[in-house]
Amino acid sequence: LLSVRGDAQPLLDQSLQIIQQNFEAWKRECDLSFTMGISYPMDNLQNLRGAYLQALSCTDQRLILGLGKLILPSMCASQLSISGSQIKSAIEDIMQAILRQEGDCAQYVDAFLDLLWQGTYSALTHAMQDFTAKLDALCVHLQLEIGIQEMLGMQLESMETRQQLFDWCMKWVNLVSNAYQQAEQRRASVCMEEALQYIEQHYGEDLSLDLLAGSANVSRSECLRCFKKSLQTTPYRYLIEFRLSKAAELLKHSDATVSEIAERVGFRQVSHFGKCFKEKTGYAPSAYRKQG
DSSP: OBBBOOOOOHHHHHHHHHHHHHHHHHHHHHHHOOOOOOOOBBBSSTTTTHHHHHHHHHTTHHHHHSSSEEOOHHHHHHOOOOOHHHHHHHHHHHHHHTTTTOOOOHHHHHHHHHHHHTTTTHHHHHHHHHHHHHHHHHHHHTHHHOOHHHHHHHHHGGOOSSHHHHHHHHHHHHHHHHHHHHHHHHHHHHHHHHHHHHHHTTTTTTOOHHHHHHHHHHOOOHHHHHHHHHSSSSSSHHHHHHHHHHHHHHHOOOOOOHHHHHTTTTTTTTHHHHHHHHHSSOOOOOHHHHHH
């Protein structure tokens, strides 16, 4: 905070230059960095509090403008404004990356911070609040009691570099992402357990994707996704394979005719049963039975 009277501007400029040189020397010799906020020069002490607040707000920019600097109001004013829609879009990209379970969300967090570095510290603070609020909402959905937004208020002031902010964001993004992945795995496990049990109990009946999804209390698309992720196949393909395995057992261990076995395991056309069975085993049903 500097007071300037009359023709003291040259002295002010010289003083700032000396301070900057000292900052650089301290950083080299002591591995320390100092950041100083400077208000606009004033010609009287009546505006002391206003100048103090202005200098203080300059130091708030250290996270964006860098440490070990003299930060002037003109430097802060030069920062560009960023729109709410840009911030919202960048945050949404991070959330979608978590939901898609892409594994590495670093590129989206990087893009988010790149955007924040174009704006002011105030805009950064509000954007971080929006970001943590979104993460908290996802935590509530996952029944996680973390309170990330509350932690932001306590920790943002202590962050001094972009890397610290990036590490902080990634810490919580990874935590939420891992929790979401575990929740999805549990959900898929329950879905598969109920769907497979339903197939085992009703494979001889006319089954549809709607019936199978309903048995697991999930949507059609969710049912398809669970089968694909857990078994790398579709519900229909699994059902056919299950029916054919049951048919093979009956051909070996019963006296029922091929037509009866086809009907019993859920095939309504013997020709379709015969075609599927031969594709799986390399034998027609009757030939398979003779193999012993």
